Amino acid sequence: MTNSREELISAYLYGTMTSEQYEQFCTWLREDPAHVETYIFEAYLHRSTRVLLDRQKTFAEHAGSLPEDPALYPALDPIDAPTIEPGRTEQIRRMAEQRLAAFLQQEHQNHLQPRRVDPVLPDWRELGLNLWHKTVGTVKALIIMTKVTAVSMAVLLLISVTIFYLYTHQSVATLVDSVDARWGSEIVDAKLRRGPMQLEHGFAQITFTKGATVLLQAPCEYSLESSNRMFLSKGMVTAHVPESAHGFVIQTPRSRVVDFGTEFGVLVDSQERSEVHVFDGQVQVGSQSDGNSTAQTQALTQGQAVRLNDRGDARVEELKRRPELFCRSMAAARTEGTRLGRSAGVLDLADILGRGDGFGSGQLDQGVDPITGHYCRAYSVPYNKHGQGRYVGVPHNVFIDGVFVPQGPDPAPVVTSQGHLFTACPQTSGMSYGEIRNTREQIVYGHMGNLVCLPEVAGNRYERADRPHIFLHANAGITFDLDAIRKQFTRRVIKRFRAECGVCTEALEDPAMDFFVLVDGEVRFSAFHMNRASGAISINVPLRSEERFLSLLATEGPDTPHADVGLFGQPVLELETKKEL
Amino acid sequence: MDDRLEQWQVTELTVHWIKAQPKVADFIALMVPGFHDAEDILQRVAVVVTQKYHQFDQSRSFTDWVIGITKYEILAFRRSKARDRHVFDESLIEQIASRYAGIEPKLERARQVMQECIERIQGRNRRVLEMWYAEEISQVQIAERLKTTPNTVYVTLHRIRTLLRNCVQRRLRLGWRSP
Numbered sequence: 001m002t003n004s005r006e007e008l009i010s011a012y013l014y015g016t017m018t019s020e021q022y023e024q025f026c027t028w029l030r031e032d033p034a035h036v037e038t039y040i041f042e043a044y045l046h047r048s049t050r051v052l053l054d055r056q057k058t059f060a061e062h063a064g065s066l067p068e069d070p071a072l073y074p075a076l077d078p079i080d081a082p083t084i085e086p087g088r089t090e091q092i093r094r095m096a097e098q099r100l101a102a103f104l105q106q107e108h109q110n111h112l113q114p115r116r117v118d119p120v121l122p123d124w125r126e127l128g129l130n131l132w133h134k135t136v137g138t139v140k141a142l143i144i145m146t147k148v149t150a151v152s153m154a155v156l157l158l159i160s161v162t163i164f165y166l167y168t169h170q171s172v173a174t175l176v177d178s179v180d181a182r183w184g185s186e187i188v189d190a191k192l193r194r195g196p197m198q199l200e201h202g203f204a205q206i207t208f209t210k211g212a213t214v215l216l217q218a219p220c221e222y223s224l225e226s227s228n229r230m231f232l233s234k235g236m237v238t239a240h241v242p243e244s245a246h247g248f249v250i251q252t253p254r255s256r257v258v259d260f261g262t263e264f265g266v267l268v269d270s271q272e273r274s275e276v277h278v279f280d281g282q283v284q285v286g287s288q289s290d291g292n293s294t295a296q297t298q299a300l301t302q303g304q305a306v307r308l309n310d311r312g313d314a315r316v317e318e319l320k321r322r323p324e325l326f327c328r329s330m331a332a333a334r335t336e337g338t339r340l341g342r343s344a345g346v347l348d349l350a351d352i353l354g355r356g357d358g359f360g361s362g363q364l365d366q367g368v369d370p371i372t373g374h375y376c377r378a379y380s381v382p383y384n385k386h387g388q389g390r391y392v393g394v395p396h397n398v399f400i401d402g403v404f405v406p407q408g409p410d411p412a413p414v415v416t417s418q419g420h421l422f423t424a425c426p427q428t429s430g431m432s433y434g435e436i437r438n439t440r441e442q443i444v445y446g447h448m449g450n451l452v453c454l455p456e457v458a459g460n461r462y463e464r465a466d467r468p469h470i471f472l473h474a475n476a477g478i479t480f481d482l483d484a485i486r487k488q489f490t491r492r493v494i495k496r497f498r499a500e501c502g503v504c505t506e507a508l509e510d511p512a513m514d515f516f517v518l519v520d521g522e523v524r525f526s527a528f529h530m531n532r533a534s535g536a537i538s539i540n541v542p543l544r545s546e547e548r549f550l551s552l553l554a555t556e557g558p559d560t561p562h563a564d565v566g567l568f569g570q571p572v573l574e575l576e577t578k579k580e581l
Numbered sequence: 582m583d584d585r586l587e588q589w590q591v592t593e594l595t596v597h598w599i600k601a602q603p604k605v606a607d608f609i610a611l612m613v614p615g616f617h618d619a620e621d622i623l624q625r626v627a628v629v630v631t632q633k634y635h636q637f638d639q640s641r642s643f644t645d646w647v648i649g650i651t652k653y654e655i656l657a658f659r660r661s662k663a664r665d666r667h668v669f670d671e672s673l674i675e676q677i678a679s680r681y682a683g684i685e686p687k688l689e690r691a692r693q694v695m696q697e698c699i700e701r702i703q704g705r706n707r708r709v710l711e712m713w714y715a716e717e718i719s720q721v722q723i724a725e726r727l728k729t730t731p732n733t734v735y736v737t738l739h740r741i742r743t744l745l746r747n748c749v750q751r752r753l754r755l756g757w758r759s760p
Contacts, residue, residue, distance in 0.1 A: 010739045013614050014720075026673060036680040040611055044688050045745050047610040048695045053715040 009039055013046045170194075171209070172227045178204040179333045181218070196223040199235070200577060201345060203333035211245035212259070214238070217327050219359065225251075236360070238265045238326045241281075254308050256286040264300075265326035269357040270488040271398075277305040277326060287314040346498075346572040347489075349480060349552075350438040350468035352399045357488065358573070364468070367435030368394055370403040370476045376435060385432045387475070389413055399488075401481040401549055405432045408555075416479050416549040420521030426514060428555050432475040439463070443471050443504060443565055455567055457502035458535035462569040470552065470571055474513050474564030477553025482543065485573070492575040494543050497550055499571040500536040501527060503564075511564040512557035519547050529557050536569060543573075586634060594634050598627070601644040605651055607688065611677055612655045612669055616717075622658055626651050652678060691749050698748035702741060709737050 008025040011017040017025065029035050171191035184198025192206060199220040207213045209227035216222070220235030229249040241248045241259040248259045253272045257264065261281040268274045276285050278300045285306050286297040298314065300306055308314045327333050347358035355375075356362020369376050371385045373392035387405020391414040394400040406413040408425025415422045434444065442452045455462045455469050462469035470478070482494055501515040510532050517525035517539055524541045527534075543550070550573075554566050586594065605626060609619045629650050637646055652674065659668045669677065702710055705727070712718040712726070713734075720738075724731045 006739065006743070010735070010742070014735065014738060015614065016735065026669070029673060030676070033676075033680055036677055037684055040677065040681055040684060041688070041691070042742065042746070043611045043614070044607060044691065045695075045742055045749065046614075047607060048692060049699060049710065049742075049745065050616065050714040051606075052696055052699050053711055057711070057715040 005035070005038070009042045013043060172224050173206045173208045173214075176205050176207050176213075177330045178202060179330065184221075192224055194224050194226070196221070196233075198222075203327060203330065205330050208245065208248070210248070211242045212248040213240045215240075215327060215330065215333070217333075232266055232268050234268050234270060236265065236267045236326060238279075238328050239263065254287060255314075258284045258286075260284065263328070265328075267326075267361055269359075269361040271357070273361070274308045275305060275361070276300065276308075278302055279326075279328070285314070345576075346574055347485065347494075348468060349568075349571040349573065350470050352397070352480065352485075353436070353438045353470055353478070355397055358399075358485070362438075364438055367437035368397075368400070368403055368478070369435050370405050370432060370472075370478075373403055387430050387432065389430070391415065391417070393417060398484050399481055401479040401484075403436060403479070404477050404553075405430060405475050406477055406553060406555060407475075415477060415518055415521050415551045415553075418549070420518075420549060422516075422518060422521055422523075422551075422553075424523050424526075426555055428475050429561060430475065431556075431561050433473045433561070436470065436472045436476055436478050438468055439471050443567075453504045453506035453508075453565060455569075456505045457500065457567065457569060458505065460500070460536055460569065462567060467570055469567040469569045471565070471567045472552075472554055474511070474554050474556040474561040474566070477516075477551055479518075479549050479551040481548065482550055482573075483548045486545075489575065492577055493545065495574045495576050496543055497539065497541040497571070497573055499539045499552075500569040501530070501539060501554075501566065502534060502536040502569070503530050503532050503566045505532055507532060507563055507565045509563045511562070512559050513564045513566045514555045514557050515566065515568075516551070516553050516555070517541055518549075518551035518553070519543065520549050521551070530566065539568075586631075590634065594631065597643040598630065601647050602627075603692075604644055604685070605647050608648055608651055608678070608681060609655065611681060612674055613658065618658065622651070622654050626654050629654065648678070687753070690753055694749055694752040695745075698745050698752070701748060702744065706737065706741050706744075709734060710741060713738060 005028060008017070008021055008028065011021050012025055029039060171193055173192045175190045175192055180202030181199060181204045182201035184200055199216050199218045199222075201218045203218065204216045205213060206216070206224075208224075208230075212228060214230065215238045217236040217238075220237065221233040222235065222237070223231040223233070225231055228245055228247060229251070231251045233253065237250065239248065239250065239259060240263050241261055243261060246259065246261055250257045250259075250266050252266065252268045252274045255274050255276065257266055257276050259281070260283060263278075263280040264283050265277040265279065266274065267277075276283065280302050282299060282301050284297060284299050287308050298306065306314050348356075348360070348362075349358070351360055351362040352358050353368070354362025354364055354366040367376055368374070369385075371387060371390075371392070373394045375394075375396055385405060387407055389405075389407045389411065391402050391404045393402045401417050404413060404415060406415070406422060406425050407428050407430030408422065409427060412421040412423045413425050414420070437443075439455055443455055444452050455471060461467065472478070486492075486494065497517065499517075503511060503513055512529050512531050515525070515527045515530060515537075516523060519541065525539050527537050530537070541550075552568050552571065554564070556564055602623075606619070606623055609622050609626075610616075613619045613622060626647065630647055633650070637643065655674060656671060659670070659674075699710075709723060709727070712723045713720070718726075720731045720734045723734045727734070
């Protein structure tokens, strides 16, 4: 917004709004119901101010104009007039006269016999001594009061400082184990106190004073709040809660999880979306909208999960088969510590395609139609596609700039939203099939959608979350927005793109495909005429901070696009923590 | 007064209207910031309510019923001001009406503390408020009287509204109620 919201609201209420401001204002109102509420409150203050000041002005104008003529007052109904006992008025009058007379008599007596004070000269010595004693006494009293006050204040201060010291320095948890851990700030003591912490790499396990054990998976930002409570800003944790720690709470930006025993996982991604998975026992999840008090509360039991979006809206579902999402023991962390997405040194593009944040929060079997840019269920769209040379955005994923069906070489296809051209595009028919997808177990392909193959290249399977892939048919491409990724991970630098590419081993008819990796439209990797026998080829593309768009695509090669099924295996961005100056 | 209404209906309508009128006026003010336009609409609503009171279903909320009539009058006002691009369109009116219903109880609480907060505005700020709201003097004229610039007056009004907002919100958070 060019103008701040306060400026726009003021301009609207005071009638000074320009047409441009009006457009901005309406856009802002439509963006979010919370904006409408803000405007309503401001408009209400505006109107109430006028009403109240107007009322005061009216009252002030008429306050001195009350009619003096009693006849102008409405007469009381005789029925309402108070009744007075006969003779009572006279009685009151006599009592008043007696009282007045007595008062006047007393005053007269006082006047006739005033108190006389003999003009005695003061005894200055005595006066001085009296004054001195009084002063000393007063000063002594003041000194005593001051001492008492000072001592009281000191005691109070001491108590306050002690309480504060104990509160801030008392440990609430203990670091009991770690694997490849790297922290945002140095851990000098295993005794952990209240306050924020960041686990940048690896895994760590902490045990709270009351007994709850939490396994942290980097990257993880959190805050220890008490001996039985923590706040998770970002990352994944798994909690084991013994009976002694029932009621253990994990607070997130949009939810509050209270454990009633015994094991659950919480995930918060970089956009404040969160998930709670219950592995054993029961938890209570309260969702919060816009930071206000808990909007809805629900109990989850073993096998259930709830997903909350960035508004705090919750959706309960059965636990998906993603047991690898949460690391549930340090033993698993040791054996699988180098697993993709867990070390926080790499960002998984297949997870981003799955609408995650690159660290495992996404889902498998998510596909984007290269013609429309929309996410779609498996095989639910027309399978044969002709791109007609268009580049389309993917509105439901901020990290994906767009998708396309390259048809080249003339005209050169557009491969980014900024209009970068793939000038080296080989000749293609412009026909593609299916979606760009991070499949789970089987790739479906073929113009009828009736062929399947495993996501395997040269004996390497890419079907698990720790070895994911992005499948695309020939003549399909996807472009990632590196700047959008950088904005979410401001403390990291994207160093390079790594992957393996190849034709699926089980692809029918032994197709031939070309693979490309483009950066801002420029070819940084190419592999021509790949077939099943070519195996998997490693890709290593360094990336500079000023480079924005990373495109992965495949074209049909020298033959037709039929049965051209290939994949980019383990497509990751390598990250590095920014060095502090 | 509608000749079709019985005397007891007139009394009943008067009681209803006295209770509903502040909320209706607030509602109109949300959609139509100009005070005089808002008052005109309020008067038209009052006339329509009187004419249609015999149709009112007593099992419904009177205020809700009047708000429904008010929306039509606001839309009619908007059509008459079609060339004025600073009048909300129908979809935005509905959006605001919908949110207003949800937060109306909060506004009611704010109403109770508003007097106290306005009393805290004193001195030059108070004078600006009175000239703008009660005396309906333009910002240019206020600036001339106070020997300053219209922009300064505009900023002052903006700051005063911020002070009032903070005061009301603080009191609402503390559970303060006007005595």
